[in-house]
Amino acid sequence: MAVEVLTTADGRAKTALGRAHSARWFAARAAGQPLPVGHATPPDQPARPAQPDLLNPRDVPRRRPGSPLGRIALLHAVAHIELNAVDLHWDIIARFTDQPMPMGFYDDWVKAADEEAKHFNLICDCLEALGSHYGAMPAHAGMWRAAEDTAHDLHGRLAVVPMVLEARGLDVTPGMIDIFRAAGETQALTALEVIYAEEVAHVAYGSKWFNWLCGRDGTDPKDVFHTLVRRYFHGNLKPPFNEAKRADAGLPPDFYWPLAGTGT
Numbered sequence: 173m174a175v176e177v178l179t180t181a182d183g184r185a186k187t188a189l190g191r192a193h194s195a196r197w198f199a200a201r202a203a204g205q206p207l208p209v210g211h212a213t214p215p216d217q218p219a220r221p222a223q224p225d226l227l228n229p230r231d232v233p234r235r236r237p238g239s240p241l242g243r244i245a246l247l248h249a250v251a252h253i254e255l256n257a258v259d260l261h262w263d264i265i266a267r268f269t270d271q272p273m274p275m276g277f278y279d280d281w282v283k284a285a286d287e288e289a290k291h292f293n294l295i296c297d298c299l300e301a302l303g304s305h306y307g308a309m310p311a312h313a314g315m316w317r318a319a320e321d322t323a324h325d326l327h328g329r330l331a332v333v334p335m336v337l338e339a340r341g342l343d344v345t346p347g348m349i350d351i352f353r354a355a356g357e358t359q360a361l362t363a364l365e366v367i368y369a370e371e372v373a374h375v376a377y378g379s380k381w382f383n384w385l386c387g388r389d390g391t392d393p394k395d396v397f398h399t400l401v402r403r404y405f406h407g408n409l410k411p412p413f414n415e416a417k418r419a420d421a422g423l424p425p426d427f428y429w430p431l432a433g434t435g436t
């Protein structure tokens with residue numbers, strides 16, 4: 173099921189399939205007949221639509237969020253992040269089945285994958301209501317790099333994807349919400365508020381399973397986190413941090429502050 177989602181290119185088709193598979197997974201769980209986890213080989217790179225063109229981040233035009241076009245560009249960037257998140261969550265489900273994990277690990281990522289599909293569709297709806305669509309503008313290449321860098325390291329995947337990248341989403345989303353509130357764009361405002369509320373749990377799933385693995389290994393999760401983020405993440409973490417939401421997600425300050433730049 174995960175590989176089917178990963179190998180479907182169109183965003184709306186990918187997310188519809190993912191949501192159907194999530195519903196099947198949880199219906200089977202509720203019926204007391206869980207689906208077997210199984211084994212599969214996910215693709216090195218997920219299938220993606222022909223548009224948007226993927227550019228080096230340096231070459232993606234910057235637009236001011238104060239203009240309507242700037243706000244469409246911001247939503248387009250969010251849609252791209254959400255589609256990448258759909259693939260990241262199905263990838264973690266398929267990628268690491270060689271190591272036995274409790275069923276709750278799969279429940280968490282299937283739920284997160286389902287929410288990412290919802291987020292992508294909510295933002296696509298906003299873009300379409302504003303006369304645009306996902307694919308209408310160039311988007312960042314290289315978003316899959318974190319997945320490639322950690323394709324053979326579940327600890328590293330959890331450290332970098334949910335606990336660094338998705339936690340970064342908690343830091344920056346309130347600023348985006350303010351932009352759309354000030355512009356009176358209520359559809360985007362509502363969509364971003366849904367995303368902001370649900371992303372806390374994704375960071376929490378990352379933190380939970382990272383701590384679980386370290387507990388199983390008998391290692392100090394903070395030390396392992398620092399080692400793995402320095403190994404796989406390129407650059408420093410950027411303050412200011414959303415300390416309150418990071419706390420809600422089970423991410424203590426002594427995990428992320430030592431990885432921040434000097435901030436000056």
Ligand SMILES: [Fe+2]
Pocket residue numbers: 254257287288291367371
């Ligand atoms: Fe999301």
Ligand SMILES: [Fe+2]
Pocket residue numbers: 257284288338371374
């Ligand atoms: Fe997420």
